[in-house]
Amino acid sequence: MKKILITGCAGFVGSTMLDFLLKKNFLVTGIDNLSTGKFSFLKESMKNKNFSFIKADLLSAKNLSSYFSNIDIVFHFSANADVRYGATDVTKDLKQNVIVTSNILECMKKKNVKKIIFSSTGSVYGEASQFPTPENSFFPIQTSFYGASKISCESLISAYCESFNFQSWIFRFVSLLGPRYTHGHVIDFYKKIKSKKKFINILGNGYQKKSYLHINDCIEGIYKSINFFKKRVNIINLGNSEYITVRESLKKIKQLMYCKKKEYFQNTKKGWVGDNPFIFLDIKKISKTGWKPKIKILDGITDTVNFLNCNQWILK
């Protein structure tokens, strides 16, 4: 039976993938330092004898490589995942994403683990000139520290594949929605609607167009891709077949929350430095696996708001 190691196993993607893999009867070891991951996301998994949890920091843990013994595949999902705050602490993305990924790859090399699944981002396309944006789009110029750190990780992983015969599946995600969602625009709008402030102030002019994918569609897409694509380095967009504007998104969230507050937008195309006014990924490649997104963006938003309604502790 395959033995899997998940980094960031208490995060949004990691914990959902964990549940999915345990349901398929894999043996799974999960590592998380619980800095942004939530132990409560592991509640069900902790009861499963096929799961062992290790609380460790991938940047500083001693003997990190010992956890990689007898592992067949690494799902490396641990990351500083918020694209917006890169510029406030520029070394955070470098440490949490690039150096941690280098640590993981070195452990894999040491313990002869050859397969890695990696969560990258559509942000690596910077301000793309092609929509929907395919994997082999033009060589982009990075616009965010988050994107820069993720392309660094992708490049490092590819170099390991070339040099040490590793095999990788690198997924470029759009923003994800659904249960266990802990950061991003839905939670920001949710908080603003709940706050005592009289108006809702929105970053940017609200016409930014973004594509979002439900976490369940994402997990299924990853699993199908791993079993379908067999190159040494497999780079795969994972997004929805549609996009919506920030205004449409806000309207939906307000409806769901019976909110009557008035919103104010800024005059800028971008919500923040490095914000990408249009994200829409070409999903032709992953469609070859038979996968397609089942959940519409607005339904994903509904699911996310429902999750937040039932899990107010996330807001703290």
Added chain:
Amino acid sequence: MKKILITGCAGFVGSTMLDFLLKKNFLVTGIDNLSTGKFSFLKESMKNKNFSFIKADLLSAKNLSSYFSNIDIVFHFSANADVRYGATDVTKDLKQNVIVTSNILECMKKKNVKKIIFSSTGSVYGEASQFPTPENSFFPIQTSFYGASKISCESLISAYCESFNFQSWIFRFVSLLGPRYTHGHVIDFYKKIKSKKKFINILGNGYQKKSYLHINDCIEGIYKSINFFKKRVNIINLGNSEYITVRESLKKIKQLMYCKKKEYFQNTKKGWVGDNPFIFLDIKKISKTGWKPKIKILDGITDTVNFLNCNQWILK
């Protein structure tokens, strides 16, 4: 008068650029830890009152940012520059290239220095599918740790430009030739020819096609580009308008050295893991500045062999 800081000022590119800038009467501070840089390359510059030299390690120096006070432009040339040995110590490229570049950028931010010139590499195109390869070629997959580290630096620099209004000129070089050449295929062949071994064993089948540029053409191209391109992020190929095979290169070096030894090739397309069997960059963009390479590759090789003949200490 503009005040310039050069990192890696005792290296091949750094020291030649230093001489060039001092001739143009700029005030220049140079930093080098002399690990691969040669103090003898600074011999002339040390006599110039417009130059101050700082022996410091960019990875570990305390108060590094103090050297960035009142600087107008940084020429960041310090790097682990050998593409071939990435896989033997994989963290070297990460430390010497990515983390050092992050340190430099943080110092610049702290001291409000906004302009950076960066030496990247044509290796970032991985195994390109387009020849000659333009700057906006297809999104490449990295094949070497060196290329991976350089694309990480490029991305980090671009993110600083976007976030903090820096301006950058990123040069993707082919391999360079000429005086002060200290590593690469010419020196390898030179050593093999000089060695007591009866035969010359060459990495790869010798049909690898590579483009090379003379250091003088390189320096002039950089200087012209800085004064011509005015975007926030300027990415510029710097290569020759021709390429030659490894076999042609070896033939020329043997002729110059009156060598009668027989050579043996391998059966492989690549000389080493991450070797790129074809490097040939499109130089249409830089040609807009009026620049064109003046020195033919074979003449560059001659110049390099002459330099080595007169500087046998380099071989040690």
